[in-house]
Amino acid sequence: MLEKGTMAILELHSAPGHLIRRLQQIAVALFMAETRTFDLTPLQYAALLGIRENPGCDQTTLANYVALDRSTIADVVERLESKALIRRKPGARDRRTKRLDLTPAGRKLVSAASSAVGAVQEMILAPLKPAERVMFMDLLRRLVHLNNEHSRAPLRLNGEETRPRRTA
Amino acid sequence: MLEKGTMAILELHSAPGHLIRRLQQIAVALFMAETRTFDLTPLQYAALLGIRENPGCDQTTLANYVALDRSTIADVVERLESKALIRRKPGARDRRTKRLDLTPAGRKLVSAASSAVGAVQEMILAPLKPAERVMFMDLLRRLVHLNNEHSRAPLRLNGEETRPRRTA
DNA sequence: TACTGATCATCAGTATACTGTCAAGTTGTC
């Protein structure tokens, strides 16, 4: 016999992992439905925001900012460039890097989409009462923050060191 | 000037959608790390559970049970079949369908993996205090349940009707 | 200066997760 607490966690429809996946599905579906006219995906929007906050950054910095691995950000960046929303030019100081910047069209699109995106964020939480929304967001934020290092693509801001640089 | 409540929701790192995506990343990473020896993905495990609970079901029923669209479940099912964890045979009553069942190997693998999967579910919530975990899971469950219809692949159990069948 | 280790972007490969379309098969109605 299993204990009460263990039972639930082994049932698919009560498992945290499963419910988290479904909530993500829902969030993406709401995003796509509400921002249809802008032809943007959640990640593309996040990348645009990231570039706006870090003008001239390289792809790795952007990947760390949106918490994504470099391969995936490369794909996203390519699509944004092909839509002429961003520009990519080789870095002068470090010629391995490609420096990223919004184009005027990109800047305009982010502004235009922002209120729809804000609406999506509220729609996700809409089923909860206001006090519950605050509680859920607090718990969610802490869960993500404290589990950050378990992610394969952890958030890193301002060139935080992952490991101390080798000194010997 | 924006109101206080609106400010946070527009900042990438506080946005519900972004945090949900990151928590899902973390959950998947933990799953893959803890179940490495079983060579299973979260979805493959969910599908195996779904087939075990619905022996002889068709792919659409399974898709509804794990809350996934039919195209994605088709890919998952194909991989499970190629690993000889499930069997697929044409339905006798309805020859469009493929009926799904676990093989002995599949049954054995689900059992073997279940404690590792259970451990993952607890690891996801580990940063929270026990009372907070209960609260988070309650809010998460309600959010998913009440937003179910917004998903492109909503959960449907036991052949729930999506729309009333045309009668005229 | 040559060497070592690290980093940057890219590539190939795998697995979700959807859209839309299609042929085959089923069901309800007349």
Add this chain to the structure above:
DNA sequence: GACAACTTGACAGTATACTGATGATCAGTA
């Protein structure tokens, strides 16, 4: 039985989201 409406699984196409490898470049040391 004929017909229309629908369902089932398959397929092509797009976009995440990762792994592991590689070549180019950079930074620190001997």
